[in-house]
Amino acid sequence: ITSASSSSSSRKRFKTTNPNKIPSKPKPPSRRSPNNLSSSGGAGAGVGGGEATTYTRLPPRDDSSVDPSLFTVIKLHESIVPVSTPPPPKISSDSAAYQAIAYDDDEEEEEEEVFLDSTFDYQGFVSDDDDEDIEISRSGSKDKVFEEEEEEEEEEEGEVKEKGVPAVMRCFDRAKIYVKAGDGGNGVVAFRREKFVPYGGPSGGDGGKGGDVYVEVDGSMNSLLPFRKNIHFRAGRGSHGQGRKQVGAKGEDVVVKVAPGTVVREALKEGMEGEVLMELMNPGERALLLPGGRGGKGNASFKSGTNKVPKIAENGEEGAEMWLDLELKLVADVGIVGAPNAGKSTLLSAISAAKPTIANYPFTTLLPNLGVVYLDFDATMVVADLPGLLEGAHQGFGLGHEFLRHTERCSVLVHVVDGSSLQPEYEFDAVRLEIELFSPGLVEKPYLVAYNKMDLPEASEKWLRFKEHLETHGIHPFCISAMNRQGTHDVVCAAYELLRKESETNKDMQEWTNPRNLNHVADTIQKQRSASMNDFEIFHDSSTSTWNVVGAGLQRFVQMTNWQYTESLKRFQHVLEACGVNKSLVKRGVKEGDTVVVGEMEMVWHNATEKVRVSKSNTGKQSAGSVRWPQFK
Ligand SMILES: Nc1nc2c(ncn2[C@@H]2O[C@H](COP(=O)(O)OP(=O)(O)OP(=O)(O)O)[C@@H](O)[C@H]2O)c(=O)[nH]1
Numbered sequence: 308i309t310s311a312s313s314s315s316s317s318r319k320r321f322k323t324t325n326p327n328k329i330p331s332k333p334k335p336p337s338r339r340s341p342n343n344l345s346s347s348g349g350a351g352a353g354v355g356g357g358e359a360t361t362y363t364r365l366p367p368r369d370d371s372s373v374d375p376s377l378f379t380v381i382k383l384h385e386s387i388v389p390v391s392t393p394p395p396p397k398i399s400s401d402s403a404a405y406q407a408i409a410y411d412d413d414e415e416e417e418e419e420e421v422f423l424d425s426t427f428d429y430q431g432f433v434s435d436d437d438d439e440d441i442e443i444s445r446s447g448s449k450d451k452v453f454e455e456e457e458e459e460e461e462e463e464e465g466e467v468k469e470k471g472v473p474a475v476m477r478c479f480d481r482a483k484i485y486v487k488a489g490d491g492g493n494g495v496v497a498f499r500r501e502k503f504v505p506y507g508g509p510s511g512g513d514g515g516k517g518g519d520v521y522v523e524v525d526g527s528m529n530s531l532l533p534f535r536k537n538i539h540f541r542a543g544r545g546s547h548g549q550g551r552k553q554v555g556a557k558g559e560d561v562v563v564k565v566a567p568g569t570v571v572r573e574a575l576k577e578g579m580e581g582e583v584l585m586e587l588m589n590p591g592e593r594a595l596l597l598p599g600g601r602g603g604k605g606n607a608s609f610k611s612g613t614n615k616v617p618k619i620a621e622n623g624e625e626g627a628e629m630w631l632d633l634e635l636k637l638v639a640d641v642g643i644v645g646a647p648n649a650g651k652s653t654l655l656s657a658i659s660a661a662k663p664t665i666a667n668y669p670f671t672t673l674l675p676n677l678g679v680v681y682l683d684f685d686a687t688m689v690v691a692d693l694p695g696l697l698e699g700a701h702q703g704f705g706l707g708h709e710f711l712r713h714t715e716r717c718s719v720l721v722h723v724v725d726g727s728s729l730q731p732e733y734e735f736d737a738v739r740l741e742i743e744l745f746s747p748g749l750v751e752k753p754y755l756v757a758y759n760k761m762d763l764p765e766a767s768e769k770w771l772r773f774k775e776h777l778e779t780h781g782i783h784p785f786c787i788s789a790m791n792r793q794g795t796h797d798v799v800c801a802a803y804e805l806l807r808k809e810s811e812t813n814k815d816m817q818e819w820t821n822p823r824n825l826n827h828v829a830d831t832i833q834k835q836r837s838a839s840m841n842d843f844e845i846f847h848d849s850s851t852s853t854w855n856v857v858g859a860g861l862q863r864f865v866q867m868t869n870w871q872y873t874e875s876l877k878r879f880q881h882v883l884e885a886c887g888v889n890k891s892l893v894k895r896g897v898k899e900g901d902t903v904v905v906g907e908m909e910m911v912w913h914n915a916t917e918k919v920r921v922s923k924s925n926t927g928k929q930s931a932g933s934v935r936w937p938q939f940k
């Protein structure tokens with residue numbers, strides 16, 4: 308027999324996020340079919356007036372070191388759509404109402420009764436219930452929530468500053484956000500009160516389900532910019548149950564909108580990369596990420612043959628919460644890479660309707676530009692123009708090479724070489740090396756080489772030498788003048804041909820990976836929620852005489868138990884007995900007076916032969932934020 312002592316104030320709140328890892332299914336990047344490009348990709352670009360994404364601009368600079376303060380002038384396509392703002396967390400003003408016993412009185416009888424009977428003849432957890440402190444404990448826990456929030460934000464700020472890429476760039480394609488599903492509403496204890504109907508019976512309704520958290524692809528977004536302003540997304544809490552068996556309303560859902568091509572990871576501490584939870588590619592795709600907590604049962608649900616007057620109700624289940632790392636990898640078919648000032652943006656503007664900034668200095672392009680290239684009615688491809696790569700980019704020179712991850716989804720690369728540079732061959736090799744250093748997988752992608760600026764004599768002079776150099780390596784370069792649009796069509800056709808071949812090879816694999824279950828995170832959480840209470844482990848530290856009973860099912864049960872009602876203790880005691888915790892503890896050698904911890908509940912163990920009886924005199928003061936149970940020795 309055990310009797311309980313308090314602990315919830317000192318222990319951290321139990322989180323349904325669950326310490327157990329959520330298994331993820333990383334999906335191999337699937338390429339979009341060229342046919343659906345016009346409706347997606349955020350670029351919204353198209354021939355005939357369609358506009359492409361253009362975000363560029365850096366004033367000419369002598370040195371290539373990057374001062375973030377200069378990046379404030381950024382031109383962005385207007386189409387960035389703010390993500391939906393989550394509804395403010397609902398805090399019911401009459402939060403204490405459900406705690407006390409509600410009556411669905413019909414006109415006449417207004418008298419209040421309190422059913423916090425502190426005496427029952429049960430060997431087990433007993434309460435020195437002190438009704439008046441419930442409010443205090445409630446507000447106490449609220450404060451705690453806010454404190455935690457502040458901590459989280461501080462932690463966020465600290466992590467934003469990583470070296471390499473200027474802050475402005477990072478924020479566009481990477482974000483860290485917090486999501487929380489709504490808690491379930493609490494059930495209530497109420498009794499039917501009606502004139503001429505004695506013993507109306509229990510009528511406390513169940514709490515409503517908490518709101519869900521969804522992640523949705525918004526085709527009009529082309530960056531993760533909105534997450535610079537808004538990083539907390541909380542679904543609404545379910546309403547509490549009411550008298551007359553009225554079930555609480557469901558909490559409001561929250562939808563986190565992301566750009567196509569966003570990779571969602573579970574955020575881990577200390578810069579570690581979490582598992583990929585999902586990759587969201589196609590506009591309109593929607594994933595249920597975190598399901599809201601279940602509503603607590605009201606006393607009407609506890610009615611049984613043996614207990615016709617249940618004075619017990621459950622708390623709502625806490626909604627799961629987690630931090631997510633979002634990363635945008637552009638969804639483009641072809642990526643244009645090359646050294647700074649080689650003419651990459653010029654090439655994109657020559658082959659598509661995109662209007663990236665073009666200027667005669669390195670690092671004009673700071674963020675990738677997208678454009679849609681139309682070869683035919685049904686032959687289109689999305690082309691991305693990337694910032695320039697320098698030798699040593701992997702060490703952070705220039706803009707670094709982080710943005711190369713945008714090419715990971717590209718099937719084909721077009722390598723633009725500046726023919727007017729001193730040693731085009733050397734420039735070519737250096738850029739290839741940087742690509743390889745970023746990812747060996749990237750260097751294996753099919754690519755073609757476009758030798759640019761052929762209209763300039765210094766470029767055409769070196770063309771033959773360059774061509775020979777590459778041909779010895781089995782590469783056949785194209786020569787173009789992007790500015791005059793000469794030779795660009797050949798490059799486009801060749802790129803499209805490579806793209807077609809690639810998609811044929813990948814076809815089988817893509818078919819195999821479809822259909823994807825985007826809701827697998829929510830499914831895992833649901834599965835964990837239905838974990839049996841019989842699954843638990845007992846950890847014992849012999850030096851401290853503390854026994855930790857760990858099990859998802861039991862922890863959830865503790866969290867949902869409203870300790871205000873004394874019958875809750877009975878039920879808890881019964882559960883511990885029924886699922887074998889007591890037995891296992893005895894077997895492991897628990898001793899009189901040892902501490903047993905289950906979830907956030909801490910108890911003192913008492914041997915079964917002793918009778919425990921509580922008298923009314925035990926109603927002492929409670930500390931804020933906890934419900935204290937007396938210890939009986
Ligand atoms: N003569 C000539 N100049 C060109 C050609 N293509 C590009 N240029 C010029 O080269 C300069 C750089 O062009 P961009 O398209 O901005 O080069 P980029 O590779 O995008 O440069 P970053 O974005 O800074 O990496 C501009 O002044 C262009 O006008 C070409 O075919 N012939």
Ligand SMILES: [Mg+2]
Binds near residue numbers: 652663672
């Ligand atoms: Mg450029």
